[in-house]
Amino acid sequence: MFFHFRNRFPQLNTYWDKYLPYQKRLEAPARTVLLEEGKKSQHYIFIEKGCVRAYFDKDGEDKTMQFFFENEGLSSFDSFVNNVPSPITIETIEPSVLYLLPKRYVMQLLNELSTEPGFAQMVLQMTAQRQVHYISEFVSFIRDTPEERYQRLLKERPHIIQRVPQHFIASYLGISKVHLSRIKSKLAKNKTRF
Amino acid sequence: MFFHFRNRFPQLNTYWDKYLPYQKRLEAPARTVLLEEGKKSQHYIFIEKGCVRAYFDKDGEDKTMQFFFENEGLSSFDSFVNNVPSPITIETIEPSVLYLLPKRYVMQLLNELSTEPGFAQMVLQMTAQRQVHYISEFVSFIRDTPEERYQRLLKERPHIIQRVPQHFIASYLGISKVHLSRIKSKLAKNKTRF
């Protein structure tokens, strides 16, 4: 789904730096579409400030599948790599400062990096991390109730709850916004009671 | 979660063949535990005949997260690679014929393979496939109702429904076995009606 070397593998920063001139800085207001569902991904996106979500449309309903924040990079992975229409839309949530690196430079960069010793290891490590993440999302749906998923989010990634509008979080948790509101009010009640 | 080169990358079969003598053939009856939750994974498991599931325990309830069939290989990936206790149990569903390759030989094999040109590509390709799989599982929970997930399973992986007891499938779909039974009976009714 996405990849971001910089800030996670600082030893590669000199490579990245060579490509900084090709990055286009973009100051985008909230709710700016960076990639539209059905279009092909042409850029790697790096978030300097702000936040972004990936979502898709199901029968007119907006389903959020992931959130991204400062110092994270993303692209619609499959679309980017295989040059197929993106199954998701990417959109800013807050006013954001972004850097877009056109695909051809990313490819060039990857090519350069591939000669770097330990590069394959790094890529493996990264994809393994990603895999663990998606497995854990998936297992959570089998294992946990919506309330438990919310509490887990609250505990493990509170910044999401603090910064992201509630209806996006609801669809991310697989429930309606009304139900999420109910869960919150129930938890608040229990908290004050004891 | 698991990896299986053989049968997907036949050009590597000569490498595998060298390790055949180290594989232990195992004929296991149904419901044989191959790896217990909490233990460390010591073997790569290849399925010649039969089928296997990976599950974990949530408050006494048995939650199945994945099914495996003939010509697939698996291990509790994180446990195998990082030598930590496995979060899941691996158990046969049907009487099965399995081949177990001890971890040290797998490592040795991987080591040998790593000098093979194109090996990194292959590993990447494989992990990308896995990632796509788990993302699609995860997205399905956000996008689809339980009934839709069942129909998708019926359409895309009917062999699972044909061979696996229904209560395992229910927990895999994230619902109770009673509810899965209801979904089936509702679908059967609609089918005969029109």
Place this chain on the structure above:
DNA sequence: TGAACTTGATAACATATGTTATCGTGCCCT
């Protein structure tokens, strides 16, 4: 063969969750 177990269907009831509608608040924009 017969007892125990597994599997699956179904009913009755309880609870969780979705849907629609309404309201209030705060924010953005001109």
Place this chain on the structure above:
DNA sequence: AGGGCACGATAACATATGTTATCAAGTTCA
């Protein structure tokens, strides 16, 4: 400043789903 909009809470009602219990059929195994 004020209108429109995004956001979140809540109520009322409808539907989906879980829980528990029961039954029937098939399977396993001593």
